[in-house]
Amino acid sequence: MLTEKELLDDLKISRTTLWRLKKRGMPCIKVGSSYRYDRTNVLQWIDNNQDNGYPTDYFENPTISENLELQFPYNSQKLQPQKIKNNYKITIPYLLKHNKEHLSKLLTIEEFNELQIKLSKYVSDFQGNEAVKIFTEKYLSILKKRYQNEYIENCDIKLDKFLSSNNDLKVIWGNCLIALRKMKSESIHLMITSPPYYNAREYSQWENLTSYLEDMRLIIRESYRVLDNHRIWVFNVGDVFDNDNLKTKSVWGKRRLPLGAYFIKIFEEEGFEFVDDIIWDKGEVESQRHKNGGINYPFYQYPINCYEHILIFHKHRLDTSRIPCPICGSLNVNGNTQSEIGIQSWECKNDKCLERSPHNRGKRFSLRSNMMQDMAKRTNENEIDEFTLNKWRRDIVKFPPVIKIDHNGNNRVGHSAPFPKDIPEMAVKYFSYDGENILDPFAGSFTTAIAAKKLGRIGIGIEINKTMFESVIKKRVLEEFNGKTKLEEFSL
Ligand SMILES: C[S@@+](CC[C@H](N)C(=O)[O-])C[C@H]1O[C@@H](n2cnc3c(N)ncnc32)[C@H](O)[C@@H]1O
Ligand SMILES: [Zn+2]
Numbered sequence: 001m002l003t004e005k006e007l008l009d010d011l012k013i014s015r016t017t018l019w020r021l022k023k024r025g026m027p028c029i030k031v032g033s034s035y036r037y038d039r040t041n042v043l044q045w046i047d048n049n050q051d052n053g054y055p056t057d058y059f060e061n062p063t064i065s066e067n068l069e070l071q072f073p074y075n076s077q078k079l080q081p082q083k084i085k086n087n088y089k090i091t092i093p094y095l096l097k098h099n100k101e102h103l104s105k106l107l108t109i110e111e112f113n114e115l116q117i118k119l120s121k122y123v124s125d126f127q128g129n130e131a132v133k134i135f136t137e138k139y140l141s142i143l144k145k146r147y148q149n150e151y152i153e154n155c156d157i158k159l160d161k162f163l164s165s166n167n168d169l170k171v172i173w174g175n176c177l178i179a180l181r182k183m184k185s186e187s188i189h190l191m192i193t194s195p196p197y198y199n200a201r202e203y204s205q206w207e208n209l210t211s212y213l214e215d216m217r218l219i220i221r222e223s224y225r226v227l228d229n230h231r232i233w234v235f236n237v238g239d240v241f242d243n244d245n246l247k248t249k250s251v252w253g254k255r256r257l258p259l260g261a262y263f264i265k266i267f268e269e270e271g272f273e274f275v276d277d278i279i280w281d282k283g284e285v286e287s288q289r290h291k292n293g294g295i296n297y298p299f300y301q302y303p304i305n306c307y308e309h310i311l312i313f314h315k316h317r318l319d320t321s322r323i324p325c326p327i328c329g330s331l332n333v334n335g336n337t338q339s340e341i342g343i344q345s346w347e348c349k350n351d352k353c354l355e356r357s358p359h360n361r362g363k364r365f366s367l368r369s370n371m372m373q374d375m376a377k378r379t380n381e382n383e384i385d386e387f388t389l390n391k392w393r394r395d396i397v398k399f400p401p402v403i404k405i406d407h408n409g410n411n412r413v414g415h416s417a418p419f420p421k422d423i424p425e426m427a428v429k430y431f432s433y434d435g436e437n438i439l440d441p442f443a444g445s446f447t448t449a450i451a452a453k454k455l456g457r458i459g460i461g462i463e464i465n466k467t468m469f470e471s472v473i474k475k476r477v478l479e480e481f482n483g484k485t486k487l488e489e490f491s492l
Helices: 006-012 015-021 039-048 093-097 098-107 111-119 128-149 157-163 176-181 209-226 257-268 365-375 386-391 421-433 447-454 467-479
Strands: 030-031 034-037 169-173 186-192 228-235 239-242 254-257 272-280 307-314 334-335 343-350 364-366 396-398 410-417 437-440 456-462 487-491
Touching: 006 015, 006 034, 015 039, 034 039, 034 209, 039 364, 093 098, 093 128, 093 343, 098 111, 111 128, 157 169, 157 487, 169 447, 169 467, 176 209, 176 456, 186 386, 186 421, 209 228, 209 257, 228 257, 228 365, 228 421, 254 456, 257 272, 364 365, 364 410, 421 447, 437 447, 447 456, 447 467, 456 467
Parallel strands: 169 456, 169 487, 186 228, 186 437, 272 396, 437 456
Antiparallel strands: 030 034, 228 307, 239 254, 272 307, 334 343, 343 364
């Protein structure tokens, strides 16, 4: 621990810098009338505060170092968030008036009129939180429409109508690249899939690995547009043991092809953030091939597949359009540093706002934090059960693959490679809200869509091979829902 003088001499920082860091909450120990500092800790604080921003989430979760006795400013009276007295009423007309100047700069006249029309239904009855929510929702819907309009000429009106109908189980027969190209931007809330693995089945063959990956890239690129902002794609893929057909076409070209690794690079290049890789431990090896090929001597060890990847990708399209403060609905907000790549963070500057931090800073928020902290979304339907949380606590999770052959030796689910419902169940619960659109572009035997519907979401699948999967899917839907559910179909 260093005294103030030792610290200033050592780190060559000014007294004012040190004072600023302390004011921002940097811990130190009081000894008599002077202070002692932990050098490494101070260096960290200098690092974190270089851009004059505050460490992320600092106000919500002050990190309290275990070894340090906190003196300044934790012992001050300011610790409790200050509430400013609410002596005015937030209503929709109030918000329109309060935000008029900003709205006139942010929206075109047509957009502003559209906003007024959308809000006119609610005018007098709503106050406080409710008014802020409605105002924000309608304002954001205008911004979203603006973004969607950039692509709208390519969209298929009939497909759009099909996708926005009330039915909660839908299949699109056709090539997913074509379907995605006809879909509205940011109209899907979650994507879950297991793609065709390179040359793993007789119906999914490519000339070589590069042409396979290029085909997949186009689909990933289009998905980025169609997936809603700040949302997720859960992508299950295993490695294959095969020939990449790039140098030789003979059997000697066979090796482990790490499809997961190739996909991560493509997803990143197409704009997604790679966030997680959960290993699905499939237990015993399915195929007859075993590690030594029956010869217990060196160099006879072949790659086997007893795990697959469950890759988690986020879409964060940076949108710097001003959004209202979730507490007071004001558009008088300042842009802060991005809290994560692609997530614009804001700070409320309205001096009448109801919430201030302990350090008297305005409410800090982003589109993503508003979504995650929306109390109206914390319903029973969206609560993740303890069983699921426990099962997926680690990043290696063991559960069996779907057994394809029944006791009579028949293939139970056609020639598909169904993935177990454990994956879409986890994905739907972890990354979507009740009533949202869940899409599997490689639907196969429809596992994703069925799991989504069972969890109160809208299950949508795209499948190219109608001949092989029509009867499989229809039979499964009939069995899973006791004939009580209608599968809506669309052909491209
Ligand atoms: C690995 S399987 C998916 C398995 C699926 N998750 C399940 O549980 O059944 C891949 C599926 O994608 C389909 N497929 C391949 N290319 C496609 C494309 N371009 N568009 C739509 N479906 C495609 C295949 O016919 C196959 O059913
Ligand atoms: Zn505010």
